[in-house]
Amino acid sequence: MARAMKVAIVDDEADLRQSVSQWLALSGFDTETYASAEEALKAIGPDYPGIVVSDIRMPGMDGMALLKRFMSLDSGLPVIMITGHGDVPMAVEAMRLGAYDFLEKPFNPDRMTELAKKATQARRMTLDNRALRRELADGSMIMKKLIGASPAMERLREDILDLGQADSHVLIDGETGTGKTLVAHALHAVGPRAGKKFVTISCAAWTEDQLQAKLFGPVEEGGLPLVDEARGGTLCLEDVEALSHPLQSRLLTLINDQAVPPETRIIAICNQHAPDSTLEDVLRPDLFYRLGAMTILLPPLRTRGEDILTLFTRMSEQFAEEYGCEAPQVTAQEAAQLLQAPWPGNVRQLVNIAERAVLQNRRGSGSIASLLMADNEASGPALTTEGKPLKDYVEAFERMLIDNTMRRHKGSIVGVMEELCLPRRTLNEKMAKYSLQRADYV
Structure with missing residues (x-):
C-alpha cells in the first residue's frame, strides 16, 4: 500500500503556518511545521519522504536561500514557494533554481491541495526510482529476489556469484518468463562493475537502422551511443538473436578491440529461438564463441x-x-x-x-x-x-x-x-x- 507522504510547512508567521497545516491535514496529508529555514534544514535531508511548502520572505535565511540549500541536498525534492504581492519575479527566479511551483498570497486553498497532490506523486515516483536503482546496485538485495530452494535455483545463485566475479562476457538463455533480465542485473550487481552503469536495450524493439544508431551512433540531439554510455560498465543486449548479421559483425569488432578483462562487459540475453535450435544456430559462430564462453541456462518453472x-x-x-x-x-x-x-x-x-x-x-x-x-x-x-x-x-x-x-x-x-x-x-x-x-x- 502507498506510504503516507509528509508536507513540511516553513513560515515565520504562526497563523499562516497553522492554517496551511490544518487545511492540508484535512485533505489527508501528514504535515510538519517549522518556524524558520534553519529549523527546517535541521530536520529535512536527502530522501525526505515528502515535499516542502515555504514562504519566500522570512527573517534570517529567506525562502530563496532555503531553496538553494534544498536543491544542493536533494535536487528531486519538490519545494512549493509562497509569495507575497509583487514577489512574482522572485517566484519565477525560484522556479529557475528548481522550485516545483509557487502560490501568490492570498491563495486558493484548493489550489494548494491540488499542487501538494501533484508534488507528492512526483516525490513518490522519484523515491521509488531511487530505491529501485539502489536495489539493482545491491547484490545482496537482488539475490534475494531469486526465490527458491530447489537444486536448480541453488546452482543458479552459485553460478551468478561465480560468473559475476569473473567479469567476462556472458550469454543467458532460457524459456520466456524465467527471469533472465533479473539474472543479468544480478550478474552486474555482484561483480566488480556494481557501481558503474548498467545499460540495457532490446534488440527486437527497433529496426536495423534504429538499432545501429542507438548502439553505435550517430545519436540525434547530441546523446551518446549505448556502447559509449556503457563504457566501463555493463551493456545488456536483450533479444540478442534479433541482431542482423551486419550488427553482429559490428558487435564482434567491438569485443575484439577490447582488452582482457574487457572495458565494457556484455551480457547477451536470448529470449526466443526454435525449440529444435540452439543459440549457436542463430548467432554467427565467432560471435557465439566470444559471448558464450560463459553461459547461464535458466531452469523452467x-x-x-x-x-x-x-x-x-x-x-x-x-x-x-x-x-x-x-x-x-x-x-x-x-x-x-x-x-x-x-x-x-x-x-x-x-x-x-x-x-x-x-x-x-x-x-x-x-x-x-x-x-x-x-x-x-x-x-x-x-x-x-x-x-x-x-x-x-x-x-x-x-x-x-x-x-x-x-x-x-x-x-x-x-x-x-x-x-x-x-x-x-x-x-x-x-x-x-x-x-x-x-x-x-x-
Whole structure:
C-alpha cells in the first residue's frame, strides 16, 4: 500500500503556518511545521519522504536561500514557494533554481491541495526510482529476489556469484518468463562493475537502422551511443538473436578491440529461438564463441518443484498487501494443481495468476484451478510435466502450510502449534526437515 507522504510547512508567521497545516491535514496529508529555514534544514535531508511548502520572505535565511540549500541536498525534492504581492519575479527566479511551483498570497486553498497532490506523486515516483536503482546496485538485495530452494535455483545463485566475479562476457538463455533480465542485473550487481552503469536495450524493439544508431551512433540531439554510455560498465543486449548479421559483425569488432578483462562487459540475453535450435544456430559462430564462453541456462518453472508453491505464496502476499486484502489460502488440491501445471509462461505466468487469485479472493469468487485452466487453454498446447510420487506433493504442501502459518504468526511457535494442532516436538522435527528457521519469521 502507498506510504503516507509528509508536507513540511516553513513560515515565520504562526497563523499562516497553522492554517496551511490544518487545511492540508484535512485533505489527508501528514504535515510538519517549522518556524524558520534553519529549523527546517535541521530536520529535512536527502530522501525526505515528502515535499516542502515555504514562504519566500522570512527573517534570517529567506525562502530563496532555503531553496538553494534544498536543491544542493536533494535536487528531486519538490519545494512549493509562497509569495507575497509583487514577489512574482522572485517566484519565477525560484522556479529557475528548481522550485516545483509557487502560490501568490492570498491563495486558493484548493489550489494548494491540488499542487501538494501533484508534488507528492512526483516525490513518490522519484523515491521509488531511487530505491529501485539502489536495489539493482545491491547484490545482496537482488539475490534475494531469486526465490527458491530447489537444486536448480541453488546452482543458479552459485553460478551468478561465480560468473559475476569473473567479469567476462556472458550469454543467458532460457524459456520466456524465467527471469533472465533479473539474472543479468544480478550478474552486474555482484561483480566488480556494481557501481558503474548498467545499460540495457532490446534488440527486437527497433529496426536495423534504429538499432545501429542507438548502439553505435550517430545519436540525434547530441546523446551518446549505448556502447559509449556503457563504457566501463555493463551493456545488456536483450533479444540478442534479433541482431542482423551486419550488427553482429559490428558487435564482434567491438569485443575484439577490447582488452582482457574487457572495458565494457556484455551480457547477451536470448529470449526466443526454435525449440529444435540452439543459440549457436542463430548467432554467427565467432560471435557465439566470444559471448558464450560463459553461459547461464535458466531452469523452467515446471522443473523447480516446491519453489512453485513458495513463489506463489510470496507473490500473492505482496499483491494482497498492495490491494489491501487477504491473500488466498491454498488448499491441498490447489497446491497439487500448482505443482502439476505445465507453466509455459514460467515465473511471469505465475506472478500473473497470483495477482488474479488475490483479486478473485477480494471479490469472494473463483478458484486457482479455474485460473490455471483458462491460462493453459489460452497458451495453446501445453508442455508436459513429469509425474511425481504422492509423497513429494504431500511434503511440498506440508512445507508451504507450515511456512505460511509461521509467517502469519510472525514466528510464534505457540500460535503455529495451536493452528495446526501439532505437538511442539513434531513441529520442530518438520521445521528441521524443511529447513525452516523461526528467526526468519520474527
